[in-house]
Amino acid sequence: MASSSSSSKTGLKKMLTLKSSDGDEFELEESIVIQCQTIKHMVEDGFSLIPLQNVDTKTLTKIIEYMKKHAEKTESNKEEIKNFNKEFVKGSFDDQFELVSAANYLHINGLMDLLCQSIADRINNKSVRAVREIFNISNDYTPDEEEKVRDEHKWAHEGGEFDESLD
Amino acid sequence: MWKTPKDPNSHKITITETTEGGQVIARVDRISNLPIDIISQFLLRVLPKDAARTSILSKRWQRIWASLPDIYFDNDEVGMLFFGMSVIKRSSCELLVKKWINIALENKVKTLHLAIKTLNYEEPFRLFSGISFSSCSATLVVLSIKDCEISSDSFMLPSLRSLFLYNIMTVDDFIFADFIAGFPRIEELIVEYFPEELDIILVPNPNLNFLNVQYTGCSGKLQIESRKLESLVFSYLRVEVDNYEFEITCTSTVKNLTLQNVLVLERTLNSFINRFPLLENLVIDGCRRDVFSVGGFYDNNLPSLFVSHKNLAKFVLKLGTFNSIDKIVIHAPNLKSFEYYGRLTSFPGIWASRRLKFGKLHLRPKVLNANWYIWLRNILESFAQSKHLCLICRNEQDDVEVISARAKTETQTEANIQ
Numbered sequence: 001m002a003s004s005s006s007s008s009k010t011g012l013k014k015m016l017t018l019k020s021s022d023g024d025e026f027e028l029e030e031s032i033v034i035q036c037q038t039i040k041h042m043v044e045d046g047f048s049l050i051p052l053q054n055v056d057t058k059t060l061t062k063i064i065e066y067m068k069k070h071a072e073k074t075e076s077n078k079e080e081i082k083n084f085n086k087e088f089v090k091g092s093f094d095d096q097f098e099l100v101s102a103a104n105y106l107h108i109n110g111l112m113d114l115l116c117q118s119i120a121d122r123i124n125n126k127s128v129r130a131v132r133e134i135f136n137i138s139n140d141y142t143p144d145e146e147e148k149v150r151d152e153h154k155w156a157h158e159g160g161e162f163d164e165s166l167d
Numbered sequence: 168m169w170k171t172p173k174d175p176n177s178h179k180i181t182i183t184e185t186t187e188g189g190q191v192i193a194r195v196d197r198i199s200n201l202p203i204d205i206i207s208q209f210l211l212r213v214l215p216k217d218a219a220r221t222s223i224l225s226k227r228w229q230r231i232w233a234s235l236p237d238i239y240f241d242n243d244e245v246g247m248l249f250f251g252m253s254v255i256k257r258s259s260c261e262l263l264v265k266k267w268i269n270i271a272l273e274n275k276v277k278t279l280h281l282a283i284k285t286l287n288y289e290e291p292f293r294l295f296s297g298i299s300f301s302s303c304s305a306t307l308v309v310l311s312i313k314d315c316e317i318s319s320d321s322f323m324l325p326s327l328r329s330l331f332l333y334n335i336m337t338v339d340d341f342i343f344a345d346f347i348a349g350f351p352r353i354e355e356l357i358v359e360y361f362p363e364e365l366d367i368i369l370v371p372n373p374n375l376n377f378l379n380v381q382y383t384g385c386s387g388k389l390q391i392e393s394r395k396l397e398s399l400v401f402s403y404l405r406v407e408v409d410n411y412e413f414e415i416t417c418t419s420t421v422k423n424l425t426l427q428n429v430l431v432l433e434r435t436l437n438s439f440i441n442r443f444p445l446l447e448n449l450v451i452d453g454c455r456r457d458v459f460s461v462g463g464f465y466d467n468n469l470p471s472l473f474v475s476h477k478n479l480a481k482f483v484l485k486l487g488t489f490n491s492i493d494k495i496v497i498h499a500p501n502l503k504s505f506e507y508y509g510r511l512t513s514f515p516g517i518w519a520s521r522r523l524k525f526g527k528l529h530l531r532p533k534v535l536n537a538n539w540y541i542w543l544r545n546i547l548e549s550f551a552q553s554k555h556l557c558l559i560c561r562n563e564q565d566d567v568e569v570i571s572a573r574a575k576t577e578t579q580t581e582a583n584i585q
Contacts, residue, residue, distance in 0.1 A: 097197040104205050112208070119198070120212035128223055135198040137224050149223050152266070156219035 017049045018064075020057040025049075026064055032071040036063075037107035055102045062092055062099060066111050089118045127162035134166055199227045206231050233267055265297040272299065275306040282313035282333075291316040291336045300324060319345035329355040337362055344369035354395075357381075390414040402427040418442045422478075425450040437473055446476045450483040474499060484509065511542045518549040526550045527557040 294315040311331035375393035379400040475498040486509035502520040508529040
């Protein structure tokens with residue numbers, strides 16, 4: 001494999017190695033990895049082994065799964081990618097915040113957008129109680145303080161029914 | 168290597184325990200522990216109302232939504248967007264915007280740009296009530312205000328150096344002098360699109376160095392009392408530039424004067440320019456004379472100019488397509504750079520400007536008369552000492568052709584004489 005990493009001239013695809021914070025290494029084609037702006041800049045600077053000290057193996061595996069699929073994107077498989085995205089978000093529910101931090105730090109715009117939208121969808125039109133419940137946010141206001149904040153943003157709490165469901 | 172910087176606002180992760188199916192499960196509040204710029208990414212994707220509601224989730228969330236870079240509100244809600252913020256007049260929304268500005272002021276901002284539009288033109292955003300500028304009176308250095316309504320006593324900002332007013336509305340009893348007195352140390356003042364009814368622009372501030380007045384409907388008097396004034400720029404101004412309407416206490420400090428599309432009365436352009444004896448840079452661009460000729464058309468031809476400034480180093484004169492000047496007498500021994508756009512104006516005296524190093528002449532062959540050769544020969548003689556001479560001839564056919572063939576017909580000749 002070592003010989004393949006250096007020569008695009010011979011027709012072989014240029015390979016890059018990503019190293020997770022747990023020390024695991026993943027070898028990937030350059031064309032897949034350059035979706036990630038941070039790595040793209042490193043590749044341009046001549047790096048071929050890229051240590052990712054903020055991304056653990058579990059998260060990196062997920063991100064590679066995403067990048068591989070999206071590297072296949074063409075005009076004709078839009079529907080397939082859409083379904084993949086849907087499943088990807090569903091399947092990574094438990095790790096969503098690790099993923100979003102990693103996507104932000106690696107500058108993978110498509111993934112960042114996908115994850116943020118999925119989280120935003122669970123804030124949109126939800127009741128305060130539901131949002132606290134969904135994201136395990138504990139309320140550290142005293143009742144008086146909470147009342148004051150509610151009063152300041154009265155317009156945002158008025159009107160319409162808010163969604164109490166937890167999905 | 169690229170560790171994300173530790174968020175100064177990050178707090179301890181909260182772990183709560185809940186019982187689920189008989190088992191105790193530790194639940195971690197991960198979202199609150201994300202850096203604020205990531206949380207902002209979520210809030211930018213929810214409706215403004217929902218974003219605002221997150222302020223009540225916990226203390227951590229209280230201010231996050233208000234710090235979003237762009238906040239769009241749909242038509243029924245507060246419309247607010249910094250730099251082009253629109254607000255529908257509604258007490259609660261307006262309060263919110265004001266509160267937000269107050270947060271900035273309490274935190275001692277040095278530079279503040281406010282552009283707040285209401286969707287109802289009749290009721291502009293009132294900058295003078297509910298906002299306390301006093302808390303940053305010692306720190307605010309640059310203030311720019313756009314689209315808001317101000318009153319005479321809105322501000323008292325002794326440390327302010329630069330003020331930019333754009334499309335400002337004023338209360339009925341507005342007095343510019345009282346307003347500007349709130350900025351005693353101001354050095355730079357830019358006024359664009361001031362309301363029609365403003366009669367007198369009185370600037371009594373002693374340190375004013377740069378004044379730029381543009382597109383202002385002021386038809387009255389402009390009075391400047393600074394003793395440090397160096398630069399004046401007037402654009403698209405309908406001010407009669409004669410001695411009565413322009414009162415400038417100290418004209419001998421002015422080094423830079425730009426007049427762009429200013430309407431001038433007969434003979435006043437001359438006397439106006441010559442009131443600044445120590446000018447170093449003079450730009451006259453497309454000024455018109457405010458005189459109707461018989462056919463109801465403007466007579467755009469400017470009277471002869473007499474430019475006599477011993478320090479003048481740079482002179483730019485751009486005449487529009489329809490106006491011309493017959494003669495410009497130039498007496499400027501230190502003139503280094505001369506740029507001219509226009510017809511065959513004669514420039515008696517320019518040959519005496521021995522230091523002329525840079526010349527740029529834009530000519531339109533179409534509008535030149537038969538004397539062009541003699542004219543050009545004479546003017547080129549004046550540039551005998553120049554190091555850089557640039558002659559630009561643009562052949563203007565009808566409009567359509569100009570657009571399509573500009574690159575071909577535009578010829579540029581640069582000659583290095585000497």
